Amino acid sequence: MAARVVRRAAQRRWALVVVLAAVLVSIPAVVTALSGQATAKADPAALRALVARSASVPYQGYVESTGSMGVPDLPRLADLSSLLSGTTRTRVWYRNPSSYRYAVLTIAGERDVYHGALGETTWDYESDMLTEVVGEAPLRVPRAGDLLPPELARRIISATATDPVTPLPPRVVAGVDAAGFRLVPADPDTTVGAVDIWADPASGLPVRVEVGAKGKTRPIMVTQFLELDRAAPPTSVTRPQRSPGAGYTIVSVEDLAGVLGAFSRFPQQPVLAGRVLRQTEVGGVHGVGLYGTGLASFVVAAVPRSIGDPLSESATQAGAAKGEVTDGTALTLSIPPLTMVIARSTLTRRYFLLAGLIDARVLRDAAGQLTSLLRGRR
Amino acid sequence: MIGVELRKLMLRPRNWLTLLLLCLLPFIVAVFLSVSQLAPPPGQGGAFLSAVLSNGELYPAAALAMVLPIFLPLSVAVTAGDSIAGEAGTGTLRYLLIRPVGRVRLLIAKLVALAVFVVVAIVLVAVTALITGVTLFGGGAEAVGQPGAVTSLSGAALSSDDLALRLLAAIGYIVVSMLGFGVIALFASTFTESSLGAALIALAVLITSSVLETLDAATPVKPYLPTHYWLAWIDFFRDPVFWRSIDSGLLLQAGYIVVLFAASWANFATKDITS
Numbered sequence: 229m230a231a232r233v234v235r236r237a238a239q240r241r242w243a244l245v246v247v248l249a250a251v252l253v254s255i256p257a258v259v260t261a262l263s264g265q266a267t268a269k270a271d272p273a274a275l276r277a278l279v280a281r282s283a284s285v286p287y288q289g290y291v292e293s294t295g296s297m298g299v300p301d302l303p304r305l306a307d308l309s310s311l312l313s314g315t316t317r318t319r320v321w322y323r324n325p326s327s328y329r330y331a332v333l334t335i336a337g338e339r340d341v342y343h344g345a346l347g348e349t350t351w352d353y354e355s356d357m358l359t360e361v362v363g364e365a366p367l368r369v370p371r372a373g374d375l376l377p378p379e380l381a382r383r384i385i386s387a388t389a390t391d392p393v394t395p396l397p398p399r400v401v402a403g404v405d406a407a408g409f410r411l412v413p414a415d416p417d418t419t420v421g422a423v424d425i426w427a428d429p430a431s432g433l434p435v436r437v438e439v440g441a442k443g444k445t446r447p448i449m450v451t452q453f454l455e456l457d458r459a460a461p462p463t464s465v466t467r468p469q470r471s472p473g474a475g476y477t478i479v480s481v482e483d484l485a486g487v488l489g490a491f492s493r494f495p496q497q498p499v500l501a502g503r504v505l506r507q508t509e510v511g512g513v514h515g516v517g518l519y520g521t522g523l524a525s526f527v528v529a530a531v532p533r534s535i536g537d538p539l540s541e542s543a544t545q546a547g548a549a550k551g552e553v554t555d556g557t558a559l560t561l562s563i564p565p566l567t568m569v570i571a572r573s574t575l576t577r578r579y580f581l582l583a584g585l586i587d588a589r590v591l592r593d594a595a596g597q598l599t600s601l602l603r604g605r606r
Numbered sequence: 607m608i609g610v611e612l613r614k615l616m617l618r619p620r621n622w623l624t625l626l627l628l629c630l631l632p633f634i635v636a637v638f639l640s641v642s643q644l645a646p647p648p649g650q651g652g653a654f655l656s657a658v659l660s661n662g663e664l665y666p667a668a669a670l671a672m673v674l675p676i677f678l679p680l681s682v683a684v685t686a687g688d689s690i691a692g693e694a695g696t697g698t699l700r701y702l703l704i705r706p707v708g709r710v711r712l713l714i715a716k717l718v719a720l721a722v723f724v725v726v727a728i729v730l731v732a733v734t735a736l737i738t739g740v741t742l743f744g745g746g747a748e749a750v751g752q753p754g755a756v757t758s759l760s761g762a763a764l765s766s767d768d769l770a771l772r773l774l775a776a777i778g779y780i781v782v783s784m785l786g787f788g789v790i791a792l793f794a795s796t797f798t799e800s801s802l803g804a805a806l807i808a809l810a811v812l813i814t815s816s817v818l819e820t821l822d823a824a825t826p827v828k829p830y831l832p833t834h835y836w837l838a839w840i841d842f843f844r845d846p847v848f849w850r851s852i853d854s855g856l857l858l859q860a861g862y863i864v865v866l867f868a869a870s871w872a873n874f875a876t877k878d879i880t881s
Contacts (some may be wrong), residue, residue: 333848336837353760
């Protein structure tokens with residue numbers, strides 16, 4: 229009898245513990261449910277136009293961008309690899325297009341970019357250095373700031389202005405009742421399957437972007453606000469502060485343009501694989517050309533051997549397919565939706581790097597045209 | 607009852623030895639850094655270690671980062687695991703409860719004693735590190751505006767007052783984190799008569815949690831892992847302070863403390879005491 233009473237008391241106590249644990253574990257789900265059902269509605273075409281004009285909308289918050297492209301470590305481009313293949317945690321304070329700051333958080337460090345009217349200043353805790361960049365950076369590799377939902381959405385929309393859009397169910401993102409639309413690139417050669425964008429229907433501020441690749445069921449890039457305040461941040465936050473204990477340097481834009489080393493001087497072709505040369509100097513850097521339009525455009529650069537050799541090695545280790553092109557060899561690395569071809573001419577021993585969100589066949593055709601050219605011939 | 611537990615805590619040489627060893631590691635590292643004048647570059651080595659050569663006032667933060675992953679949880683696990691299991695193992699638990707002392711009161715007293723140990727351990731590490739840092743690397747005299755000022759993770763200069771405030775907040779956060787972990791060992795301690803066994807259970811939880819942290823497939827459960835937000839105290843040294851992980855970490859540890867203390871009570875209150 230006494231044992232039964234004790235057992236019942238024990239059962240009551242454990243039941244209480246289980247209920248307590250269940251309540252605590254369910255709190256996040258309850259909070260999410262209480263934050264309201266998504267009801268936002270907007271005409272997809274009108275919302276796209278609103279998003280395209282949203283550059284003046286201020287905001288501050290915290291963004292997590294998760295890429296699952298599995299990009300291998302590329303020489304001098306380790307940051308890009310981690311950006312496209314992992315989760316990037318970013319805080320952002322945006323006043324207007326000429327005054328903003330974002331900070332990429334690491335476990336015990338931080339990299340900040342301050343953008344002001346006079347140029348950019350970067351802070352890197354790992355190098356303990358505040359760097360003032362004189363002028364506008366002509367060419368740079370994609371960075372965390374490009375993956376912020378507003379930046380990424382506006383960039384994609386500007387490249388696909390006339391492509392069809394369809395409505396998506398609304399969703400609550402960082403407390404914003406956001407309306408959504410799906411954008412399907414019209415160009416059959418692009419490897420981007422669809423881009424889903426959710427934005428505040430009132431201001432057009434994008435709060436979540438998903439990029440899908442053709443042949444993939446899951447998005448290969450998801451970026452969204454987890455915290456968002458639509459009040460303009462104070463200038464004290466967006467202005468770089470120089471600590472006397474830290475290093476300080478000023479660099480010109482040319483220094484940053486050499487991330488990949490000096491690009492080889494090479495006469496660019498007016499048309500490659502049927503795509504017209506749209507920019508002869510991407511961002512003002514000689515040797516880099518941009519072909520085609522919209523999401524199906526691709527860049528072409530002749531790279532020196534000091535870059536081409538390790539780049540080929542990395543691509544091979546990452547499983548790039550080796551093939552023949554006219555008068556040369558080509559390594560094709562497809563990490564949907566990104567396609568990269570590293571071609572080497574047997575005639576001139578030159579390396580060419582071609583990359584874009586485009587079908588590998590197009591890039592190989594373009595590579596074949598380049599490798600068959602004799603030195604200096606147009 | 608609480609007074610008795612605190613007295614036992616203070617009079618046990620093993621606890622003082624644990625505290626000594628905790629303080630010794632940062633001291634040894636400081637001596638090496640001071641003699642060689644070779645700090646790891648920023649972003650490499652322990653957090654904040656790169657900056658201590660220019661200002662010793664930051665050394666408590668570096669010391670806490672040093673002991674947090676293993677040493678501190680190890681000492682907390684050993685102390686918390688000994689709470690009930692130690693009494694049972696030495697045969698004193700039965701006599702303790704005969705006095706009479708309510709089981710809930712005993713459990714609360716053990717939790718308070720554990721909290722005091724955690725506070726003393728962390729404060730002692732911070733204070734000895736501050737003394738060591740200022741003595742070996744200098745500090746104080748170097749105010750903001752002169753070389754040697756402490757730079758936050760975001761690049762802004764931190765005044766001595768600001769640094770002290772952030773250090774205190776970081777210490778408070780680590781105390782809560784360790785208390786959340788200690789309650790796991792306390793819970794295990796109510797199941798066994800072996801204090802070593804209870805400590806090992808807690809350490810197994812620590813290792814499992816740390817391993818799952820590195821696994822992408824475990825992403826959905828990561829926010830619930832006890833170690834997930836342990837390093838969020840570093841966010842006190844960003845500018846502005848990044849509260850998101852700190853808030854989440856405090857809530858998570860509060861959850862662990864409440865649930866596991868309740869589970870300890872549920873098990874201990876109706877447990878047969880045989881020793």
